Amino acid sequence: xxxxxxxxxxxxxxxxxxxxxxxxxxxxxxxxxxxxxxxxxxxxxxxxxxxxxxxxxxxxxxxxxxxxxxxxxxxxxxxxxxxxxxxx
Amino acid sequence: xxxxxxxxxxxxxxxxxxxxxxxxxxxxxxxxxxxxxxxxxxxxxxxxxxxxxxxxxxxxxxxxxxxxxxxxxxxxxxxxxxxxxxxxxxxxxxxxxxxxxxxxxxxxxxxxxxxxxxxxxxxxxxxxxxxxxxxxxxxxxxxxxxxxxxxxxxxxxxxxxxxxxxxxxxxxxxxxxxxxxxxxxxxxxxxxxxxxxxxxxxxxxxxxxxxxxxxxxxxxxxxxxxxxxxxxxxxxxxxxxxxxxxxxxxxxxxxxxxxxxxxxxxxxxxxxxxxxxxxxxxxxxxxxxxxxxxxxxxxxxxxxxxxxxxxxxxxxxxxxxxxxxxxxxxxxxxxxxxxxxxxxxxxxxxxxxxxxxxxxxxxxxxxxxxxxxxxxxxxxxxxxxxxxxxxxxxxxxxxxxxxxxxxxxxxxx
Numbered sequence: 001x002x003x004x005x006x007x008x009x010x011x012x013x014x015x016x017x018x019x020x021x022x023x024x025x026x027x028x029x030x031x032x033x034x035x036x037x038x039x040x041x042x043x044x045x046x047x048x049x050x051x052x053x054x055x056x057x058x059x060x061x062x063x064x065x066x067x068x069x070x071x072x073x074x075x076x077x078x079x080x081x082x083x084x085x086x087x088x
Numbered sequence: 089x090x091x092x093x094x095x096x097x098x099x100x101x102x103x104x105x106x107x108x109x110x111x112x113x114x115x116x117x118x119x120x121x122x123x124x125x126x127x128x129x130x131x132x133x134x135x136x137x138x139x140x141x142x143x144x145x146x147x148x149x150x151x152x153x154x155x156x157x158x159x160x161x162x163x164x165x166x167x168x169x170x171x172x173x174x175x176x177x178x179x180x181x182x183x184x185x186x187x188x189x190x191x192x193x194x195x196x197x198x199x200x201x202x203x204x205x206x207x208x209x210x211x212x213x214x215x216x217x218x219x220x221x222x223x224x225x226x227x228x229x230x231x232x233x234x235x236x237x238x239x240x241x242x243x244x245x246x247x248x249x250x251x252x253x254x255x256x257x258x259x260x261x262x263x264x265x266x267x268x269x270x271x272x273x274x275x276x277x278x279x280x281x282x283x284x285x286x287x288x289x290x291x292x293x294x295x296x297x298x299x300x301x302x303x304x305x306x307x308x309x310x311x312x313x314x315x316x317x318x319x320x321x322x323x324x325x326x327x328x329x330x331x332x333x334x335x336x337x338x339x340x341x342x343x344x345x346x347x348x349x350x351x352x353x354x355x356x357x358x359x360x361x362x363x364x365x366x367x368x369x370x371x372x373x374x375x376x377x378x379x380x381x382x383x384x385x386x387x388x389x390x391x392x393x394x395x396x397x398x399x400x401x402x403x404x405x406x407x408x409x410x411x412x413x414x415x416x417x418x419x420x421x422x423x424x425x426x427x428x429x430x431x432x433x434x435x436x437x438x439x440x441x442x443x444x445x446x447x448x449x450x451x452x453x454x455x456x457x458x459x460x461x462x463x464x465x466x467x468x469x470x471x472x473x474x475x476x477x478x479x480x481x482x483x484x485x486x487x488x489x490x491x492x493x494x495x496x497x498x499x500x501x
Contacts, residue, residue, distance in 0.1 A: 002396075015396070019386035021340070035486055042338040042429045042485045046327050048389055070341075071389045 006057045007064050007080045020054035022046075023065065023084075050076065052084075107194075107278035108153065111289050117314035118146040118286075120468060121306050123293050123329055124322035125149025126158040127269070127454065128446050130276035131461020132319060132468070133285045134192075139462075140469035143284035144316075147277075148308060150292040150325075154273030157323035160423030161454040162346050162370065162380035164359060166203050166264035168223055168230045169496045173479035174432060175226045177459060180476065182228075182263050184458035194275030196267045197373060203264025203359040204233075204241055206408075208253045212363055215495055216259040229262035242358055246410055253364065253407060264359055266370055272457055296333040301441050303333060317468050319444045321460075324389075324424030326447035335438050337447055338485050339426045341389055344451050345382040345397045347420035349412070351375030360408065363495070367404025376418060379405045381497075383425065383451070391422045425450045430490035431497070435464065435480040436473040444468055445482060451497055 002014040022045040027036055045051050048071050055078070056063050065084060067076040096102060120136060122129040125147045136142040149155075165185050167178035188196050207213040216232050223230030238258045239247060248254045281287055292309040296318070305314045322329045327339040352375050361368035361381075370378045381404075382397040398420055406413050427450045428434060434448035446464050449456070459476075467473050473481065479491055 002394075021387070038486045038488065043336060044340055044387075046340050046387065047331070048328065051387070053386075068386075070387055073388055073390050073392075 119144040119316040121315040122147045122319045127457035129321040133280040134276045135465030137283035145285045163266040165455045168261040181459035192275030196271045198267040200265035203261045205259040206362045208364040233260045321446040326426045343384045343422040345422045346380035348376040365404035431493040432491040
């Protein structure tokens with residue numbers, strides 16, 4: 001069994017989690033050209049290396065971020081989204 | 089008998105012939121450099137050399153011949169897709185497979201046994217009707233069958249009457265089948281090398297020298313080669329390789345896991361697939377039951393299998409055929425699939441003038457080997473994308489003309 005540490009619920013079975021893919025920049029729909037909008041929709045980080053991605057703890061519906069190595073599958077850390085966007 | 093065999097083996101009348109020559113020295117330049125020595129790249133090399141008179145071709149392979157996804161797929165061949173563009177494309181693939189052993193003078197063991205996809209819900213059955221009508225319209229053999237017909241096609245199937253996963257019907261695709269994956273690659277490699285194509289194994293592409301909007305040369309671990317045209321056909325490595333040329337593809341990589349059981353006597357004639365269980369089974373000509381379809385639920389470049397995915401596949405297989413419960417697993421593996429947002433491939437032009445793409449093959453690449461090879465060769469030779477491939481252009485993501493084939497597979501993504 002794989003364990004993922006949820007920042008709110010602590011270490012849990014990975015079956016309780018759902019991956020939502022790498023964090024993407026959120027473009028402003030009013031100011032974004034079609035090409036950039038397509039890029040936002042269809043291109044996600046896929047380089048071999050460490051990716052920051054969204055995960056959800058399904059039973060508590062809590063979304064958080066994880067840093068994971070796409071080659072070794074090692075989760076380096078998980079943290080609350082407020083940590084990334086602490087200064088709006 | 090042993091003595092006769094020895095005599096035959098040592099006889100000068102039957103010299104040992106290697107189908108695929110050893111890796112030669114790299115030349116300074118080639119008309120076409122194909123990155124990736126899997127089925128697709130080799131098929132393209134065959135078509136370039138046989139039908140377009142281009143034999144100054146180098147196939148560059150990082151590992152050994154056809155050792156990537158060509159070796160890891162579960163060999164399903166079918167054309168029961170959703171979109172007219174997809175069906176027309178895969179239909180040509182099936183037709184080419186029908187004549188492939190003749191074309192290559194190599195037995196690819198094509199076995200057109202038919203594929204049955206099972207519906208456990210009314211919603212799935214409704215989607216089957218739409219697929220069947222589209223398939224018939226485009227001239228493929230695809231029809232919706234009822235419970236009685238499913239029982240007749242696969243008598244050993246657990247129908248689960250009254251249960252949570254009762255089989256309500258199926259999509260019966262008579263054109264479906266399998267072929268020996270290695271033989272397909274070897275056949276193409278043998279034909280291509282006979283016509284002067286060079287296959288460079290254990291040669292890694294390390295980068296591209298791009299000048300303006302053209303690839304000037306390909307940097308490899310064995311030296312630099314100048315190139316007229318370049319094709320990227322590297323399966324799970326497509327994202328990485330294209331990025332070396334500055335082309336960022338809309339691809340995310342996921343491992344896809346499969347496994348085979350010990351050999352059993354022949355009992356499963358058709359290919360059986362369940363969309364709800366994310367499981368498909370086929371009995372190989374060796375008698376092994378090939379069980380596939382488990383995509384890991386997050387992006388990853390690791391080809392290590394996971395216990396939960398194997399358990400999931402076993403659970404699906406045992407549900408459909410309960411008597412498989414005591415059967416042992418023989419091998420298990422994973423391959424990296426280069427998934428596109430709409431589950432259709434990316435073929436044709438790239439932002440660079442002489443760089444061509446045969447990418448985004450996700451979980452549907454093996455069946456397309458002959459048609460992708462044939463049509464990409466045509467594209468490279470004529471410098472023009474044929475109508476059949478136009479819908480699969482990279483630009484479709486910028487023009488929002490996606491080809492959604494997400495529901496056309498039982499793989500769990």
